[in-house]
């Protein structure tokens with residue numbers, strides 16, 4: 001079984017180009033967006049169990065407290081997303097909106113789409129490895 005730490009590191013490396021593309025494009029696109037995606041998501045936010053497991057395995061600390069809102073993501077602030085890129089939910093990277101798609105060159109869009117598919121598969125393996133007994137702490141001994 002591939003350890004969760006190895007899988008989480010692979011996820012990080014696989015998603016790095018997508019994070020970089022979003023970090024490059026969002027400051028120019030999102031402030032003028034006519035239909036901001038972050039205002040359309042659940043007020044509970046989009047962090048799921050696999051995201052939390054991934055952050056724990058990577059040893060991530062400092063995720064800000066989610067602030068409940070009347071509408072949209074609890075991490076949305078007047079200045080944009082309150083989460084650093086390393087901690088953003090996978091769902092936020094997987095969503096390639098039309099403005100982002102249009103801004104990406106064809107080859108980069110294809111590479112990011114492929115990387116997101118690969119990351120999704122790695123996330124499934126991460127959760128499976130965790131459920132099989134591996135985890136953020138040292139592997140559990142047999143009872």
Ligand code: SF4
Pocket residue numbers: 026029030033034035036037038097098099100
């Ligand atoms: S839909 Fe696209 S451009 Fe609009 S806020 Fe979301 S990521 Fe930004």
Ligand code: SF4
Pocket residue numbers: 037038041045046073074075076077080081082083088089092
């Ligand atoms: S976590 Fe950030 S990028 Fe994702 S929906 Fe919330 S505010 Fe938007």
